[in-house]
Amino acid sequence: MEVKVERQIRTGLNGDEAVAYAAYHADVDVIAAYPITPQTIIVERLSEFVHDGLLDAEFIPVESEHSALSAVVGAAASGVRTFTATASQGLALMYEILYIASSLRLPIVMALADRALSALINIHCSHDDAYAARDSGWIEFFAENVQEAYDLVIAAFRVAEDKNISFPAIVNLDGFILSHSIEPLYIYEGQDVVREFLPRREPIVKLDPDKPITIGALALQNYYIELKRAQAEAFEATPPYIRKILREYSEFSGRKYDFIKKYMIDDADIGFLVLGSTAGTMRHVVRKWREKGRKVGLISLTLYRPFPVDDFRDAVKGLKKLVIMDRSYSFGSPYAQLYMDVAATLYDEPEKPDLINVIYGLGGRDFNEYTAEEMWEKINRPGVKKIWVGVRGD
Amino acid sequence: MADDLKTWRELPVAMIVDQPGNTVEVETGTWRALRPVLDPSKCIKCLICWVYCPDLAIERLEDDSVKINYYYCKGCGICAEECPTKAIQMVEEGV
Numbered sequence: 001m002e003v004k005v006e007r008q009i010r011t012g013l014n015g016d017e018a019v020a021y022a023a024y025h026a027d028v029d030v031i032a033a034y035p036i037t038p039q040t041i042i043v044e045r046l047s048e049f050v051h052d053g054l055l056d057a058e059f060i061p062v063e064s065e066h067s068a069l070s071a072v073v074g075a076a077a078s079g080v081r082t083f084t085a086t087a088s089q090g091l092a093l094m095y096e097i098l099y100i101a102s103s104l105r106l107p108i109v110m111a112l113a114d115r116a117l118s119a120l121i122n123i124h125c126s127h128d129d130a131y132a133a134r135d136s137g138w139i140e141f142f143a144e145n146v147q148e149a150y151d152l153v154i155a156a157f158r159v160a161e162d163k164n165i166s167f168p169a170i171v172n173l174d175g176f177i178l179s180h181s182i183e184p185l186y187i188y189e190g191q192d193v194v195r196e197f198l199p200r201r202e203p204i205v206k207l208d209p210d211k212p213i214t215i216g217a218l219a220l221q222n223y224y225i226e227l228k229r230a231q232a233e234a235f236e237a238t239p240p241y242i243r244k245i246l247r248e249y250s251e252f253s254g255r256k257y258d259f260i261k262k263y264m265i266d267d268a269d270i271g272f273l274v275l276g277s278t279a280g281t282m283r284h285v286v287r288k289w290r291e292k293g294r295k296v297g298l299i300s301l302t303l304y305r306p307f308p309v310d311d312f313r314d315a316v317k318g319l320k321k322l323v324i325m326d327r328s329y330s331f332g333s334p335y336a337q338l339y340m341d342v343a344a345t346l347y348d349e350p351e352k353p354d355l356i357n358v359i360y361g362l363g364g365r366d367f368n369e370y371t372a373e374e375m376w377e378k379i380n381r382p383g384v385k386k387i388w389v390g391v392r393g394d
Numbered sequence: 395m396a397d398d399l400k401t402w403r404e405l406p407v408a409m410i411v412d413q414p415g416n417t418v419e420v421e422t423g424t425w426r427a428l429r430p431v432l433d434p435s436k437c438i439k440c441l442i443c444w445v446y447c448p449d450l451a452i453e454r455l456e457d458d459s460v461k462i463n464y465y466y467c468k469g470c471g472i473c474a475e476e477c478p479t480k481a482i483q484m485v486e487e488g489v
Contacts, residue, residue, distance in 0.1 A: 214410065
């Protein structure tokens with residue numbers, strides 16, 4: 001594909017700045033956020049854009065993340081375009097409002113600079129927060145690099161606000177690895193360009209004093225389960241619409257986006273599955289390993305929720321072994337979070353690869369080609385099912 | 395009653411309620427365990443109960459005397475607690 005460079009600028013930004021520019025170029029109307037590392041730069045830049053008169057938006061400085069998401073819930077219900085951003089403990093504090101936003105079908109877009117949850121206090125990357133939102137009814141994207149963080153935020157607005165979708169969406173970017181790394185990327189010349197892809201929001205329903213409605217009313221034993229059934233049906237129906245928008249965005253930007261990305265997987269015996277920035281590292285590793293004659297390949301998910309079941313089943317066909325790499329841990333569960341999705345997705349398949357779960361990179365522990373080599377050695381031990389890599393003592 | 399309930403296929407998006415003012419139909423009086431009972435002879439028409447009622451279960455009449463609306467009153471007892479002349483007593487329901 002050809003990048004439409006005549007309307008885009010080649011520049012250098014870190015992931016947080018790129019996200020802030022994306023929200024700015026999306027001409028967001030209301031922003032409410034509370035600063036938390038490693039997301040802080042997003043909020044800082046947006047407050048500057050608003051202060052400098054570049055972005056005509058209401059910027060609500062709030063006292064907590066619980067209030068931040070509550071404020072954008074109210075704003076979104078009034079029919080405008082809304083944005084927030086957080087990480088880790090901040091997402092945890094938003095937790096109850098996550099469910100409210102999705103149940104009320106409010107198309108809020110949130111950037112999540114993935115960070116480990118305490119204790120002990122850590123500000124670096126784990127996917128604990130991204131996984132914490134997985135059951136809440138938010139669409140979740142994962143960016144692999146700064147360019148994707150920028151693009152996915154813009155695409156996420158179209159996805160969330162689409163009349164056939166109307167669910168909130170999270171764009172995950174790995175804390176520090178992406179949020180604070182300056183990378184070259186293309187951004188649009190401004191709001192006028194993006195508006196062609198992302199017109200003004202047209203809400204399905206909105207709060208309007210002239211036509212009063214009640215949202216978020218009481219539904220007990222008589223209606224709650226019907227509401228959830230309808231919500232489940234609506235959420236499960238989203239993939240074709242998300243795909244259509246990602247294709248349109250690919251055409252618009254000249255950069256290809258789909259649910260999953262595959263690298264050297266078609267003739268591979270051993271596949272690796274990752275989320276986020278590790279995809280870049282693993283692509284390098286896979287290329288190196290291929291040179292050594294190892295028949296390996298890589299799958300990374302751009303769309304994590306809803307889980308791209310059909311694409312995934314198709315991608316793993318022919319693999320003898322699939323290594324699922326989780327940057328988090330699920331205490332008490334037999335395997336970590338991404339593994340469980342994969343196991344459930346493949347259980348009914350007549351032919352499926354052997355699965356191995358790798359836990360890596362918690363709290364920003366570096367994952368590099370040496371860690372990858374350690375992983376290779378461990379996954380080839382007989383009978384191995386779940387291993388940790390890059391940890392002293394194993 | 396069960397025949398009036400909608401299936402999930404018939405629900406509006408996010409179950410919004412587009413007919414305003416329908417809370418008046420909800421009989422919350424059935425939740426009550428204790429019933430406030432007013433003794434008009436002790437009432438000094440100060441309207442403290444009317445102000446303090448967290449619902450709209452105390453009705454203010456023309457002459458500033460009050461009447462308890464048992465259709466809505468959930469029996470929280472705040473009116474009885476606040477009444478300066480103890481004109482309202484909480485009585486167990488069904489006794």
